[in-house]
Amino acid sequence: MPELQPKQHALKCGFVSIVGRPNTGKSTLLNYLVGEKVAIVSPVPQTTRTAVRGIFTDKRGQIVFVDTPGWHAGRDGLDRFMNKSCQNSLEGVDAVVYVVDTSRTVGVEEHQIARRLKSVKVPVVMALNKIDLKGDRIGQYIELWEEVKGQKIDEITNFVMIPVSGRAGTQTDKLLDILFEFLPTGPFFYEEDVVSDMPQKQLVSDIIREKLFLLTREELPHSIAVVVEEMRPVKGKTTHIRAVIFVERDSQKEIIIGAKGQMVKKVGTLAREELEVLLGNKVFLELHVKAQKNWRDDHGMLADMGYIFE
Ligand SMILES: Nc1nc2c(ncn2[C@@H]2O[C@H](COP(=O)(O)OP(=O)(O)OP(=O)(O)O)[C@@H](O)[C@H]2O)c(=O)[nH]1
Ligand SMILES: [Mg+2]
Secondary structure (H helix, E strand, C coil): CCCCCCCCCCCEEEEEEEEEECCHHHHHHHHHCCCCCCCCCCCCCCCCCEEEEEEEEEEEEEEEEEEECCCCCCCHHHHHHHHHHHHHCCCCCCCCEEEECCCCCCHHHHHHHEEEECCCEEEEEEEEEEEHHCCCCHHHHHHHHHHHCCCCCCCCCCEEEEECCCCCCCCCCHHHHHHHHHCCCCCCCCCCCCCCCCCHHHHHHHHHCCCCCCHHHCCCHHCCCCEEEEEEEECEEEEEEEEEECCHHHHHHHHCCCHHHHHHHHHHHHHHHHHHHCCCCCCEEEEEEEEECCHHHHHHHHHHHHCCCC
């Protein structure tokens, strides 16, 4: 006689895309939900440049989140790639989390995003984010959604709103509850302990770029890209990482290097500290800075940087 197996409950499992304008806190929310840093975060708009998966699993089931670059108006090659990543992330998902920043007023950019999202067929959850800042603009976002949908908020189907703080973790579990309600049952896509599927080289280059974004000002971050050229173990104890920081102009190269190399040294120290924790290994980080005019619009360069669809 075969042994009786305990009855398996069908678990929920599905894909959820996280979209919104730049800087609304999408990546911060993803990291909180997943419980680990899987996406880089900075105060600079357009920090996230590629779709990043973060996987949440518990007894309710599994949610594969897709964090996306902030939807924005730019028109060069990198802008087009980023906006296309947002658009693509809406295909084949089971629900969409539309993250808005309640500490900022609704502007033209937000109207454009809302219009793009109004015809999404799957359920939309509007995450009214950064409520810890006690901004009083929730009403504006309700009006915006009513306007684009042409309906009163309580008549709109397949739609839920929830105030949250991705930084403080306010109502994030409630958000998960709402999302699980919308998901189908099915087998998991990832092992239960997996939180990310990002290739290691991309993660490393993103971490270096995050430090650069934290330390540079104004337009400079948008001119920066980081490519990890080599990662190899040395004597089993140290990982040697060689990366190139690209900027667009020689004057920017000077800023990144800084007086007596101070700036690039600081970036290197901050990145190395985080990489050592991540890799569980000593890290020797070699950083080079190169000026590469117009890389943001150069198809070949963008492809090398991983900013092009196959
Ligand atoms: N006070 C507060 N700040 C937040 C919250 N969530 C994110 N932030 C801050 O908002 C800024 C942007 O956060 P990100 O998570 O990088 O935002 P994003 O939407 O992923 O930005 P892009 O990738 O550029 O589109 C950072 O300075 C965060 O620390 C929040 O809930 N409360
Ligand atoms: Mg982001």
